[in-house]
Amino acid sequence: MKFVDEFRDPDAAHRCAEAIAAITTRPWSIMEICGGQTHAIVRHGIDQMLPSGITLLHGPGCPVCVTPPGMIDAAIAIAKRPGAILCSFGDMLRVPGQAGSLLAARGQGADVRMVYSPLDALGIARANPDHEVVFFAVGFETTAPATAMSVLQAEREGLGNFSLLVSHVLVPPAMEVLLADPGNGVNGFLAAGHVCSVTGTREYGPIARRHGVPIVVTGFEPLDLLLGIYLCVRQLEEGRTQVENQYSRSVRPQGNAAALAALAQVFEVRAQEWRGMGKIEASGLGLAPAYASFDALGRFGDAAVQPERPGACISSEILRGMKKPCECVAFGKGCTPDHPLGATMVSSEGACAAYFRYRRPIDDEYWAA
Amino acid sequence: MNEAPSFSPVCPTPDKPGETVELGHGSGGRLTHDLIESVFRPAFAHCETDLTHDGAELEIGGARLAFTTDSYVVQPLFFPGGDIGTLAVNGTVNDLAMCGARPLALSCGFVIEEGYPLAELRRVAHSMQAAASATGVRLVAGDTKVVERGKGDGLYINTSGVGEIVAPLPVAPGRVRPGDAILLSGDIGRHGMAVMSAREDLGFDPPILSDCAALHSPVLRLIEEGIDIHCLRDCTRGGLATALIEIARSAGLAMKIEQNAVPVSEPVRGACEILGLDPLYVANEGRFVAILPGEQAEAALSVLRDFEQNAALIGMVEAGPEAVSLRTIGGSYALDFLSCEQLPRIC
Numbered sequence: 001m002k003f004v005d006e007f008r009d010p011d012a013a014h015r016c017a018e019a020i021a022a023i024t025t026r027p028w029s030i031m032e033i034c035g036g037q038t039h040a041i042v043r044h045g046i047d048q049m050l051p052s053g054i055t056l057l058h059g060p061g062c063p064v065c066v067t068p069p070g071m072i073d074a075a076i077a078i079a080k081r082p083g084a085i086l087c088s089f090g091d092m093l094r095v096p097g098q099a100g101s102l103l104a105a106r107g108q109g110a111d112v113r114m115v116y117s118p119l120d121a122l123g124i125a126r127a128n129p130d131h132e133v134v135f136f137a138v139g140f141e142t143t144a145p146a147t148a149m150s151v152l153q154a155e156r157e158g159l160g161n162f163s164l165l166v167s168h169v170l171v172p173p174a175m176e177v178l179l180a181d182p183g184n185g186v187n188g189f190l191a192a193g194h195v196c197s198v199t200g201t202r203e204y205g206p207i208a209r210r211h212g213v214p215i216v217v218t219g220f221e222p223l224d225l226l227l228g229i230y231l232c233v234r235q236l237e238e239g240r241t242q243v244e245n246q247y248s249r250s251v252r253p254q255g256n257a258a259a260l261a262a263l264a265q266v267f268e269v270r271a272q273e274w275r276g277m278g279k280i281e282a283s284g285l286g287l288a289p290a291y292a293s294f295d296a297l298g299r300f301g302d303a304a305v306q307p308e309r310p311g312a313c314i315s316s317e318i319l320r321g322m323k324k325p326c327e328c329v330a331f332g333k334g335c336t337p338d339h340p341l342g343a344t345m346v347s348s349e350g351a352c353a354a355y356f357r358y359r360r361p362i363d364d365e366y367w368a369a
Numbered sequence: 370m371n372e373a374p375s376f377s378p379v380c381p382t383p384d385k386p387g388e389t390v391e392l393g394h395g396s397g398g399r400l401t402h403d404l405i406e407s408v409f410r411p412a413f414a415h416c417e418t419d420l421t422h423d424g425a426e427l428e429i430g431g432a433r434l435a436f437t438t439d440s441y442v443v444q445p446l447f448f449p450g451g452d453i454g455t456l457a458v459n460g461t462v463n464d465l466a467m468c469g470a471r472p473l474a475l476s477c478g479f480v481i482e483e484g485y486p487l488a489e490l491r492r493v494a495h496s497m498q499a500a501a502s503a504t505g506v507r508l509v510a511g512d513t514k515v516v517e518r519g520k521g522d523g524l525y526i527n528t529s530g531v532g533e534i535v536a537p538l539p540v541a542p543g544r545v546r547p548g549d550a551i552l553l554s555g556d557i558g559r560h561g562m563a564v565m566s567a568r569e570d571l572g573f574d575p576p577i578l579s580d581c582a583a584l585h586s587p588v589l590r591l592i593e594e595g596i597d598i599h600c601l602r603d604c605t606r607g608g609l610a611t612a613l614i615e616i617a618r619s620a621g622l623a624m625k626i627e628q629n630a631v632p633v634s635e636p637v638r639g640a641c642e643i644l645g646l647d648p649l650y651v652a653n654e655g656r657f658v659a660i661l662p663g664e665q666a667e668a669a670l671s672v673l674r675d676f677e678q679n680a681a682l683i684g685m686v687e688a689g690p691e692a693v694s695l696r697t698i699g700g701s702y703a704l705d706f707l708s709c710e711q712l713p714r715i716c
Contacts, residue, residue: 004642043697044700045697045701046698048699049699090713091645093712107392222698359702
């Protein structure tokens with residue numbers, strides 16, 4: 001398959017791993033930002049191909065994971081209203097808030113529908129004029145433009161029964177929070193290729209300079225990841241801290257102008273609550289005042305967002321790359337994908353869920369059960 | 370208060386208050402197995418058959434018969450490459466074939482929702498007859514129930530089937546041995562993606578067609594050619610991965626699978642990539658795994674390739690802990706049951 005097979009070629013992957021080993025003289029810790037990259041690394045065993053000195057830290061980049069549980073509870077409360085249809089991406093449905101999941105709410109009779117795009121939700125609103133259709137808008141800069149386009153389209157059509165529960169998050173502010181912690185062990189970053197396809201790479205230059213870390217915009221296939229790691233290690237070994245673009249088949253430095261314009265028109269940047277990380281300034285998107293009438297929280301005032309209750313989960317440290325999933329006493333025992341205790345286990349792209357699926361030893365007690 | 374507690378019957382697995390059946394209980398994954406183990410196995414205490422096998426083997430008057438049943442609740446009822454009628458015949462025929470049996474006769478029970486168009490019901494009935502004729506199996510008994518509007522999903526069909534076991538030795542996980550070869554009868558993921566694209570109106574172009582087909586012919590040919598089949602399993606809901614895990618667990622052996630050896634067609638791979646689904650867990654309705662002695666792998670593969678060009682040797686059985694490991698580019702990992710159906714990913 002074009003653009004997949006070439007980037008999954010085992011021989012080329014092993015040559016790339018050898019090239020990384022050949023230039024590595026010291027230990028380095030590199031954080032991949034995106035949950036999709038974490039998933040691919042663990043699934044394909046990319047980390048197991050690297051020289052022992054190279055450690056991959058798994059960052060906070062699973063938007064489903066970091067969606068605040070209070071927001072999920074608000075989505076459930078809206079879904080349970082008579083005459084409401086709550087639309088969401090598939091992987092959000094199973095994630096528990098503090099009062100169950102959207103899938104469980106559907107089991108209890110709420111009208112919860114899985115969509116592939118906010119434009120599908122718009123179609124449902126058109127087809128059901130006597131229902132209130134709410135799209136649960138989650139995701140990074142990758143999915144936010146489609147959300148913005150749905151608002152603009154709804155405005156054009158005068159669709160009064162369409163609104164949004166917005167929980168979009170932004171990547172660079174989270175990177176700043178990680179780097180501001182003096183205990184962070186991050187030497188370099190693999191930035192999320194799909195996010196940069198929208199935003200371009202300009203935001204990353206100041207971060208690289210300010211914190212003295214190389215940032216390599218990287219794709220999601222095994223060879224993308226290995227090449228991203230190679231470029232990052234080469235910068236570290238040469239003492240450079242620049243922004244480099246491994247994923248040039250998709251990412252332009254200036255980003256996608258149409259997508260950025262839609263974002264700027266519909267949204268404004270706000271402080272945002274991250275599950276497992278707390279509130280981060282200027283790290284989320286809310287509807288701009290001109291589009292406030294599309295805000296589901298404003299429309300359905302009783303669906304307030306409650307703060308996250310503290311728990312025993314160490315996902316805060318895992319999201320910051322300070323601990324690995326297997327260092328948690330609850331991992332695979334009290335905490336599994338069926339009964340997740342925190343952010344990094346709730347979605348399949350979370351670091352704990354990826355380790356649970358791909359890294360449990362075969363003699364694990366879980367298998368014996 | 371020192372009296373011994375009075376006798377009262379105790380349920381072996383006390384219910385947790387408020388527990389209800391979830392959709393995931395029907396997905397063929399971990400929750401389905403939990404349901405079988407926590408509800409049906411304890412209740413059917415004297416049942417000696419393997420409840421995870423595709424059918425039961427019965428000896429009646431010296432004849433060895435396979436007996437099986439399956440219910441079909443697919444949505445939409447018509448999908449690219451088939452409909453609920455073809456599925457209801459072929460699915461049960463395949464369960465019989467997986468017991469090493471020649472399918473003989475099927476019963477069919479219809480649960481129809483009030484208001485369901487008769488024209489569609491006729492189409493389904495004709496599909497069933499066409500599938501039965503193509504397979505050489507007879508539809509010999511039936512039942513019809515109508516439920517109130519809103520209490521069914523248009524149409525549900527149950528079919529039960531009997532077949533004559535023609536494999537000279539049992540075809541069951543208990544006969545799997547270290548050194549056995551694991552063969553897959555064709556490329557995977559077509560049925561699940563065909564149904565999903567029809568249900569969600571995804572409009573892949575060209576459309577992905579279901580692989581829905583009867584599998585008795587390749588199985589009977591393997592037996593005729595003298596292949597000593599140790600175990601067969603069709604890769605229906607839960608896909609290839611679930612089928613392999615079930616066999617490994619029942620056999621108490623390890624399986625090593627080469628990821629690159631598992632055939633997946635380009636359209637299915639593309640669709641799975643877009644939606645973030647793992648084809649190993651996507652449903653099939655016309656594919657099976659055959660486990661047989663390693664030295665017969667080549668002969669068996671050439672039989673399977675007469676029916677499906679891309680049938681493949683995908684791995685081997687080894688001694689070791691009961692698990693299925695998949696070799697990837699950089700390492701390997703153990704496949705696990707999914708707790709419920711896969712959901713498309715956000716990005």
